[in-house]
Amino acid sequence: MNATSKPPLSYRDAGVDIEAGERLVETISPMARATARAGVMGGLGGFGALFDLKAAGYTDPVLVSGTDGVGTKLMLAFETGIHATVGIDLVAMCANDVLAQGAEPLFFLDYFATGKLEGGIAEAVIAGIAEGCRQSGCALVGGETAEMPGMYPPGHYDLAGFVVGAVDRDKVLPRMGDMESGDILIGIASSGPHSNGYSLIRRIVAREGLFYGGPSPFSDQTLGEALLTPTRLYAPLVMPLIRSGRIKGLAHITGGGLTENTPRMCPDSLVPDIDRASWEPLRVFKWLQEAGGVTEDEMHRTFNMGIGMVLAVSPADVEGVLGDLAAAGEPAHVIGALQSA
Known part of the structure; x- marks a missing residue:
């Protein structure tokens, strides 16, 4: 069989379901919108997220950024099937860090990577991320969901989070x-x-x-x-x-x-x-x-x-x-x- 007679392949045949990713975005969009706060400009779907510091009430702001993950606590989520809380952990590990510099957490982005989107797991995790954002007062303004066949065992995933906060210059900590x-x-x-x-x-x-x-x-x-x-x-x-x-x-x-x-x-x-x-x-x-x-x-x-x-x-x-x-x-x-x- 020559190359022209081989059956055509699609991204789904390679293990990536674009439609599943689109459905996930539709599901999580209301969760993200529910975390909106003063300063957020626009919504999900752009190539970047915009934030207006003046609208958030800052006059002489210093930006403070942080990133973290959840670590091997994720293994307990895999073993128990409880995925609704690790997203809260993800936000907290980032937001509490910038808070230590005196900064109010303003907006958050997540990275969720898995071998295959399945069983509502991503939805549960991102719902937890949205809840963490709600509890900390920051907005979930975007993120990345990566479906990478062969990279992770079935049912496993990894998480990373990124937060940006602000503090007026005279309130930066520690003093x-x-x-x-x-x-x-x-x-x-x-x-x-x-x-x-x-x-x-x-x-x-x-x-x-x-x-x-x-x-x-x-x-x-x-x-x-x-x-x-x-x-x-x-x-x-x-x-x-x-x-x-x-x-x-x-x-x-x-x-x-x-x-x-x-x-x-x-x-x-x-x-x-x-x-x-x-x-x-x-x-x-x-x-x-x-x-x-x-x-x-x-x-x-x-x-x-x-x-x-x-x-x-x-x-x-x-x-x-x-x-x-x-x-x-x-x-x-x-x-x-x-x-x-």
């Missing part, structure tokens, strides 16, 4: 020049491991011979549901404090835990002195430490231990900041102070 020995560290609670330490978590679960569909040893959910608890989004809670000028520094507690992340907001002349006895770690961390035989130091440099965000404030502002957080339904508390290095 290292204003930090002093004796400044107080306030901890805001996490919801669990967030999206860090899951390679160790999965190793502990496997060694214990546990099943993700079985009961959790630390909650009344299944183990998979409990470990897929999404990352908290802190922007609505913290932005009013940033705008008040009372926050000198913020640390988003991600990979590296409190040990590695808190010093990132400090000048070389100061170090954080954290009192590990000042809060009660969540039950999930107690279980992980006991089941894995993990040392206390290793726990604190791997997990957030129940503290998702740390604020540095002047001693004179502690009572007011704690009061504002309490009024917002957040029972935050003092976890330490800055000391001379």
Whole structure:
């Protein structure tokens, strides 16, 4: 058979279904529109997304960008079939990072890559991304869905996210020049491991011979549901404090835990002195430490231990900041102070 007599091939024959991609765009477009906010110009479908900073209320803005993924927490989504929450994690890992610079998350783009679009998985993931954007107050303005046959096992996918935020120049964090020995560290609670330490978590679960569909040893959910608890989004809670000028520094507690992340907001002349006895770690961390035989130091440099965000404030502002957080339904508390290095 010569080349001219071979049956014609299409992109679908090669494993890429353009029509499925178009249907996905139709499904997710209302989700994206629901996250619109002041400053968004136009809608989905262009080659880029436009945003008007003046319409968003900024006069002397500095742009802050961030990117991240969800890591091996995705493996739990694959094993449990629960795909509705990892999109929230994706937004949170990006939005909380730019928040630590004092920036309000403004708009978000996602990248979803899979071998084959199937079973409503992409729709569930992107619905979670839209929910994360809603919770953080930023707009889902676009993204990329890539169907790449042979790149991923069936049912698997990867996620990446990209956020752009803005902060007026005089509110950029951290304000290292204003930090002093004796400044107080306030901890805001996490919801669990967030999206860090899951390679160790999965190793502990496997060694214990546990099943993700079985009961959790630390909650009344299944183990998979409990470990897929999404990352908290802190922007609505913290932005009013940033705008008040009372926050000198913020640390988003991600990979590296409190040990590695808190010093990132400090000048070389100061170090954080954290009192590990000042809060009660969540039950999930107690279980992980006991089941894995993990040392206390290793726990604190791997997990957030129940503290998702740390604020540095002047001693004179502690009572007011704690009061504002309490009024917002957040029972935050003092976890330490800055000391001379």
